[in-house]
Each structure stands twice: as structure tokens, then as C-alpha cells.
Amino acid sequence: MSTAVGRSKMADVELRAIAKRYGAVQAVADLDLRVEPGQFVSLLGPSGCGKTTTLRIIAGLVRPDAGQVIIGGRVMNDVPVHHRGLGLVAQNYALFPHMTVMENVTFGLRMRNAAPADIARRAGEALEMVRLTGLQDRYPRQLSGGQQQRVALARCLLVEPAVLLLDEPLGALDKKLREAMQVELKSLQRQVGITAIFVTHDQEEALTLSDRIAVMHQGRIQQVGAPHDIYERPRTRFVAEFIGVCNFLEGEVVGRQPGAVMIRTDGGALVAVGADAHGAPAEGVKVVVAVRPEKLVVGAPGTSHSPALPARVEAVVYVGTAVHYHLRAATGERLIAYRQNDAAAPVALAPGAEVVVSWPATAARLLPDVSG
Amino acid sequence: MPALLLTPLLVFLLAFFVLPFGVMLYESLYLSLVQNPAGSAMTFANYTKAFGDAFYLRVLLQTVALGVAVTALALVLGYPVAYFLARTRSRRRHVLLFLVISPLVVSIVIRSYGWMVLLGRAGTVNTLLQALGLVERPLPLMYNWFGVVVALTHVLLPFMILTLASVIEGIPESLEDTAAVLGAGWWSRFRHVILPLSMEGVGAGVTLVFMLTIGSFVSILLLGGSDTLVLPLLIYQQITLLNNNFAAALGMLLLVLSVVLLYAQARIFRVRGAA
């Protein structure tokens, strides 16, 4: 890239055993994270799980109680915020209300005492890049939400930060604009090739944008992985539940077969789950079986492969691209199944219908039972 | 309906501002009964005396200079405190707040005695300076401009601090964080973000403190000396001499000064980009 905003330093970020406590609240606990140069990593988790705190620790706005922040191979703990050379976009954009678009965008360069001619040229390029040319003399309050968002991005990219930190930058936008901005943000990040750490509590956004996702819960990272990894192979019940929708059946290992483990659910049903020979738990261990709703096959009694759960349809919800079946297994468990609204003839299932539910053994995941 | 809501304010203004102002204007256009028991015709004599005499203009100048000094000192001392007050999350914030307003809680007489204990010839400061061998003879810290400026700054500081703090509190911290991440050190953050955004507060605080200073009187009477001649003292003397008429003319002078300042405040202290 030859544009002004294209000369990223592509730094990597490493957090080592970071901890931060606010009074009685352990906001971040023993957190390790590695972000490779040029990667887009999301910190995903429910409200209050410590995402913003983690981001602010990286930025240098919060001092961690313990641990190290390493950026581009350099330990940053004692480097003050304004010398870290990072970029931050906050949820409300934090545009300077008393500065024009141009003044906002060039703020970082002016703080670095860049040459005026240089500032003007690079600002022009940056504004063009985020499609704001012509608006440079406006004040922030004269801009739409999306435009403000782009000013914040341009302002941040113009200083060629080593890492781009984004704290729910799309949170304030409506759904349509939000989706458009997601695409724009991702392509901009690719184009610039910058390392980005993105905080969100919106799992869909994280799945769409990220190279890797770090799912956080109560100040700790539960799992880090590529989006499909997180979705298909959640390692904890929390991750499975937080990303997408998931059915859980609690039970006990009762037998092992090549490539699969047999589970007796607490309700008494016998189900199979695909598992590696070495990773499989021993007989008698309490486990949780997790199956995504779209992996469930709902059929008339006697029509499916075993093991299958007999169940009754409790509700049918039509959502356009799919139909959701809310089911109650004969053994008592509640299940939800999605059926794609595709070209095949729709199965006419009404509430009260008796069905059997089954799934390919490889579609189910075996998770440790932490509740018991 | 909205007009109805304003009624109490208008009645209040009428009773406590417009009416006294009218009386004052009227009085200022006649000569004192003490000097003219027979009464006088309407005249601008009081004004020609106030404006035409270098002596009164010098007093006016001294009054303005005192206002500028106290206001500047209050601004410089008050800003950091206001900033801290606005930003701190400490649970002891209310203690600090109490300390800030404490000068207003104490009556003027007690406060002045406090200053006498500190600044007097045999006061704490002089005793300390002499004990440390820094000065041989006690410094004149009171009954002069120094004492007046210190005392007025002390009692008017709360107005500055509270005005500034309420405005600074309204500036999102995220702006400072963002500026810092963008490479601004503390001075740049203050200079380019906090100060310009708190300009309205600065304007309000400056106007408030200036007007209170040029109108203040008891502190100057108690802590000033023969050199600290300002308009309110002159007005007080005229009232003591029952020359209310000349006092009224001098009062108009003070009022004009305040109005000019208020007008200037609205024009000078504005935040750019505000609606």
C-alpha cells in the first residue's frame, strides 16, 4: 500500500498473566493472550466481564496489578499512554467537539509536531480513504453517526499506530449501518494491514470480523480460536452457550466405541458423541453433551438412525430463513432444532406432534460438567 | 405556560434589581441633602465629579486591578483543584468538597481573625520566617494589597472551583483518554482538550469572582490598609457621610463595569463547535 495510512508497523501484542482488581471486583484475572501481527482479534464476552479493562490496560490507561503488556517485543508496562503509539476508537467515538473534522483527524500528527505540509497531505488521503472528503470543516455534531465513526477511525489510523484498539466502536449504530460499517472496518483493517483488538459483546459481529476470538467470562479468557473453531468446538459450556444457541444434555459416560462415546443422559436416554480415542473421558464421568440446533434432525417416529430421542413438538416458530422447533424429550430435556427453509418440501409438524430427534455423532461435543 | 413559570423570577428581579436600580439612578441625579438641605435640581454633578476627577478614576483603576489580580490567582489556584474534584473517584471526595467550600461556611469576621492570626506582625507566618532566620523584621503581610488579595482569593476561590468543577465534570473522560492515546501528554491534553472545552466554565468563574471582588467590601475594610482604596470603600464612606447621592453615582460606575464584563464574557468565553 502506498497511502499515508497504509504504512502500518504491524506489531504483535502479548499479554502475560494480567490481573486487575477494583475493590471487591476482580475485573481481569490471570489473563494471557497473544495477538499475531496484522491479526484481527475480538475480545468477546458479556457485560462486565473485563473486556474494556483489558483494552485499557493494553492502551496504558489502566495500570494492571500484575502481569506484562508486550507490544512489538517491548514491555510496555512503564511506557506512558502517550508514548505507546497506539490507536483507540471508543464506543462513543470521543471526537473532540470543539475541533473540526480536519482538526480531529490531524490531532495525533499535530501532537507529534509533524510538518504542516505533511499533515495536510496525509489528512487529505485519510479523509479520502474513509470517504469524508468535503466534510473537513464540519464540527462533529454536524455529522451522522456513521460519519463520526469514520472520523474516529481516520484520526486513529493517521498516526500509523502499532495496534488499533476498538472498544465496541459500532455499538451506537443502528443494525443496517452497523453491518455496513463492519464490512468497511474489516476491509480497511486488511488494507492497512494493522493489528487490531476489537471489543464487543455481540457474538455475530465477532464471528464476522475476527481472525480469532477470545471469549471472556468473569475476567478470564475461556477460549481463544478462529471463529469456526469457537463455534464448532467450544471447550466450555459457557462458550457454547454464549456463541450461538446450543442444546445441552447432562449425563454420564457409560461406554466407549471406536470414534465415539456412549452417554446416558440424566433423563435416561442413551446417546452417542464423536470423540478422539485419547481425549475421551473414562466411564462413569459426568459430562455435558452439546449439540447445535441446526445439527438436529427431526423426523417422524421410527424414521431416523439411532440413537434417537423421542420427543414432542411444543412450539413452532417461523423466522423466514428457517423454522425453529421447540421440543420436549420424552426423558424431560428441552431441545431446540432449526430446519433450514430450503427448496425441499417443508415437513408439516404442528405443536403436539410426536417426533424423534437425532444427530450425527460427530455433530455433538462432549464438555466437562462444571455444574456438578 | 412557560411565561407563567418565569413570573417568580421576574417579580424577584423587579423587586431586588430593577427597583433598587431605579432608586439608585434617581438618587445619583441629585445632590446630597447634607450639603444642600434645601434640595437641588436634577444634575449630572455627581457624575462629572466621579468621571472628571483623576482621583476617582485612579480608584476605579485600582478596583479593576484588584479584580484582575484576585481573579487570576483564583483561576490558577482553583483550576487544578476543580479538575481533581471533577475527576476523582475517591470516596473522600465529599471531604475535599467540604474543604473547598469551608471559607464560605465561616463568617467573615472569624475568617478575618484567622487571617490576622496567620498574617499579623506577630502572626504565624512572620514568627516562622523570623524563627527560620529568613527575615529580620516582620514582613507587612496584612493591612495592604497583599493581605487583601490573599483574603479575597481565599473566600472567592470556592466560587471559582465549584463553577469550573461542574463544567469539567461534563467533559467526557474518554476525550482525555483518546487524546492521550493519540500522543498528547498532560499539558497538551489540558491545553488542547480540557481548557478549550471548559472555556464556558472559565468565563463564568472569572466573571463571578471578578464581580464579587470589585463589589467586596468587608474583607477589604478588615484586612486592607490606607493604600487599598477601592470603589466599594469609597461608596461606604460616602454613605457614612450620608452622601447617598454621590455613593449612588459611584455605584453606577461599578454597575457599568460589571455589565461591560458580562457582555464581554458572553463574547469571549465560548466553546467552539457548540450548538
Added chain:
Amino acid sequence: MGTGTTRRAFLRALTVGSAGSAWAARLAHAAGPNIVAGSFAGVWVDGLKAGVIPCYKRKTGGDVELVVGTPTDFVQKVMATRDRPAIDAMIGTDADVFQNAQLGIIEKLQPAKLPNVAGILPIFKEPYEGWAFGFDGGRDGVTYNANKVKNPPKSWIEFTERVAKGEFGRAVLYPHLTATDGLAITWLINRELGGSLADPSPVIRRLREMKPYITKFWTSNAEPGTALTSGEVDIAAWTDGRTFGVQSAGNRHIQFALPAPGSPMLTICFMKIKNGSDAAWEYLNCAADAKNQALWNQYFPGYYMTHQNNDYPAASREKQDPTSLDRSFKNWIQVPWKELSRLRPQWMEAWTREIGA
């Protein structure tokens, strides 16, 4: 109470804030004629409540509402309510008497209604030409810290010379011209320096020489006491009565000297406000009574009472100036108040320009 009185009281309440309470007082005691009188704050009120006010109550069945403040406050109030004055009787300094007469807000004393005034010593009533009578007197002199000043000035001139030489350092208090003491002392020094009523320049010149050493020109009568006891100043032109007050509060080292040729005479006078209630005459008569004066004097040992039959309480008697006890008043100097109060604005103007605040 007739509607006229009510309306009058109502108008007063409307015009002058503090008169609101007076109106209430009048309504509350409909039995006898209630009056409003001006008094200094603090012990003065106690002194009046000891004798003068009970006497008024006994004689009339009415009550006295005291408005506390300075004579200037009273005059300003009366000026704003001339026809229906907010105050019926007031006290003031000698300087106030002729100024009030000139403003036309006081009435000449009516001897028929004031039998006790016949017993007031001539020196305390003749100067006022029938506009007022003196109630108590005090002497201006020099109060000093005996630990610091071993040799107090023998005369007023000596006082000014030694101050101007810096002999006492910058530790001197002198009364401001807005204070009656200031006017009296400044007039006396001017006379001693050869000046005249029309020409205050000699004393102004001397005061300019003294100014570098004057810590402050005091405006409130309480200031010198604080400044002397705190060590802020070592010497002050002040009054004897106040000095004795400070002394008996455990400050033995604060002492009083009367410089030659004597003390300019300062008196607190009683005056009847024009258009005020006629019952105020009874109040004034009570104030001219020897016993009531003695009761007041308990609170002010060291001050002089003006009735010829006055019997001072023992504590007060030992502090009296012998020339007042023997009624020769040799140490007392009459100030030409009538002329001086007329010329006061000019003196004030010269003072403000040449000396300052």
C-alpha cells in the same frame, strides 16, 4: 389601635425591612404605646435593658423595640421614611447631632416633657443647642502595650512626632476620619499644629508623615483591642473605657495615657426623631435619670455619666478622670461639633485624597 396607626406601621414595614419586627411588636403590645429606638449592639443593649427600658415600661405600660446598628444606619432608615419614621428615638455621637438637625430628622428637646434633663451637667447639654443631651462620655487618649512602650507620649503632638519618626515601628493604630473618635482627635491635633476648622492641611501633612508607621486607620471601635492584645500593634489612639475593658479581661500590660492638653470630649447623645411617636419623650426622660444611668454604667465601668447626681458603681469610680469627678472637667476639650459636622465632607475629601482609604 386605630386604622391610622396600622396603616402607618404597615407602610413602615414595607419601606424598611427591619421595621417589620417593630410593626409586629406594636401589634403584640396593644396595651401601651410601643416605640422603636436605635441602639448599639451587644453590651449597650444590656445596659439599656438594666434601667432605661424598664423605666419606660413602668411609666407608659408600653414597650421599647430596639433596632441595633450604627447611627448612620438609623439615619439612613429615618431618611427613607421621613414622614412615618421607622425609628422614634436614637442614639448618636456628637458629630451626628448637628448633622441630623441639618437634615431635619430630629426635634428640639421639649423641657416640659423632659424634667430629668434639667439635672444633666451643662457641659453635656449646652454644646448641642437643645437638639440632644449627652448620656455618657468617654475620653480619647493613647492606649499602649507597657511591655513595649516604656515612656508613653505626654502630649498629642509628641505622639504624632514619635510615630512619624518611626519610634514605635509599623505598629500604630490611628482612628479613621469616618469614626467620630478620628474626627475629634484629628481636629484637636490640627488645632495644636496651628490649623483651623477651614484648613485641615497641617494635620493632613503630619498624618502623611505618620502613615508609613500606621498599621491601620481603624474604623470599628473594637479593632484596637484585638490589635493590641494580639501584638499586632504596640500603641493606638483609642478610648479609656474600651481600654479598661481590655485590661480587666486579663491584659494588665495594656495601659491608658491621657496626653496633653487633654481629651477631645466624646459623648453619646439621645435624640428624638421628628414625626416619631410622642411616647419617645418618656424614653428620653428615663435616659436622663441618674439611677438609670448608673445601672447602665455597671456594664461600662470607666465611662462618664452625664447627670449631676450620678453615683458611680465602685468599680467605675476608681477609673474616673479626677477632673470629671470634681466636675472641673479640666482634662476635657470641647470639640466644635456644630462647625465640624458641617465641614466634615471637606475634611473627608482631603483625607481620602491625601491619605487614602
